[in-house]
Amino acid sequence: MEMLKVHGSNNDFFILDQDNLEQPLTEAELRKLAQKVCDRKNGLHGGADGILFVTKGHNASVAGKMRVINADGSEASMCGNGIRTVARYLSEKKGIENFKVETMYADLAIKKVTAFAPNVPAFDAEISPVSFDAKDLLMHVGQDKLINDFIPTLSDKIKFSAVAVPNPHLIAFVDHTTLIGNELGRIASYLNDGKNSIFPDGVNVSFVEVLASNKIFVRTYERGVGYTNACGTAMSASSLMYVLLHTDQTGLEQEIQVVNPGGMVKTKVHQYNNGNYWMSLIGNATFVAHVELVQEQALEGIFTSAVWKATKEQAAYQGFVNSIVK
Numbered sequence: 001m002e003m004l005k006v007h008g009s010n011n012d013f014f015i016l017d018q019d020n021l022e023q024p025l026t027e028a029e030l031r032k033l034a035q036k037v038c039d040r041k042n043g044l045h046g047g048a049d050g051i052l053f054v055t056k057g058h059n060a061s062v063a064g065k066m067r068v069i070n071a072d073g074s075e076a077s078m079c080g081n082g083i084r085t086v087a088r089y090l091s092e093k094k095g096i097e098n099f100k101v102e103t104m105y106a107d108l109a110i111k112k113v114t115a116f117a118p119n120v121p122a123f124d125a126e127i128s129p130v131s132f133d134a135k136d137l138l139m140h141v142g143q144d145k146l147i148n149d150f151i152p153t154l155s156d157k158i159k160f161s162a163v164a165v166p167n168p169h170l171i172a173f174v175d176h177t178t179l180i181g182n183e184l185g186r187i188a189s190y191l192n193d194g195k196n197s198i199f200p201d202g203v204n205v206s207f208v209e210v211l212a213s214n215k216i217f218v219r220t221y222e223r224g225v226g227y228t229n230a231c232g233t234a235m236s237a238s239s240l241m242y243v244l245l246h247t248d249q250t251g252l253e254q255e256i257q258v259v260n261p262g263g264m265v266k267t268k269v270h271q272y273n274n275g276n277y278w279m280s281l282i283g284n285a286t287f288v289a290h291v292e293l294v295q296e297q298a299l300e301g302i303f304t305s306a307v308w309k310a311t312k313e314q315a316a317y318q319g320f321v322n323s324i325v326k
């Protein structure tokens with residue numbers, strides 16, 4: 001079995017093209033493989049935040065389909081950093097630069113764009129559909145929407161906004177001390193304990209600091225993962241809330257620089273005539289290594305015979321990160 005180790009803003013994944021397997025993995029195997037491979041301690045080469053499974057799409061209008069299985073085996077409806085790496089994989093496999101990728105709820109538009117730096121290829125991915133409805137977020141806060149408001153059981157100091165893009169996100173604009181402190185971990189681990197009544201299915205939680213006009217820093221604790229270097233859908237959701245809540249600094253169609261612990265992406269917030277929003281997420285799609293492994297062993301968490309062939313792209317990416325001022 002062959003996999004690719006990839007990342008977007010150092011949010012790292014393995015890509016497995018199911019169409020290359022003699023037999024596609026069963027649902028139970030997909031989830032077990034993600035848990036084994038992604039384990040940060042005992043997984044494959046330091047693990048990952050998830051596996052991106054690629055298959056044929058539902059028809060010829062899409063280049064392929066992406067399914068996102070988090071490190072804990074749960075499934076996410078979307079992955080913003082992941083879709084750029086899947087886009088690059090499909091772009092190179094099929095020799096195309098403008099196409100669509102099927103995801104759980106939508107076929108999303110992809111464009112290859114100018115590289116961020118030599119050997120740091122970049123892609124622009126559509127992030128949608130967007131919803132603020134509590135029912136789409138599987139959120140129970142006693143109201144239909146939550147926009148810059150308190151959830152008293154979580155904190156009497158931090159205001160949250162909830163938005164599905166379409167995976168669920170809870171966003172709070174905070175000061176620098178709060179951004180780097182322990183509140184994010186405390187609140188997010190509680191909301192992802194599988195027992196709480198506010199988000200029984202969990203939620204991705206992000207703290208956002210405004211650095212300058214059209215420049216924000218986003219730190220995210222992900223559902224099914226924990227702290228991550230970056231979360232593409234969280235950065236898109238944060239950009240949307242930035243546009244809606246900080247009208248003095250930014251607006252629709254403006255390029256926003258989103259810095260994260262793993263690097264930087266650019267976003268733009270758009271609005272359709274019907275009022276619905278969507279975002280462009282532009283960032284790197286880095287291939288770190290090609291991996292060959294024995295399927296039966298991988299499913300048991302045995303990686304001793306895995307063959308890891310690193311590309312030179314990580315050094316190029318690191319050089320790019322060092323060159324940007326945080």
Ligand SMILES: N[C@@H](CCC[C@H](N)C(=O)O)C(=O)O
Binds near residue numbers: 076
């Ligand atoms: N890192 C991803 C989001 C992955 C899914 C998330 N953990 C969830 O369960 O919703 C991204 O870049 O968007």
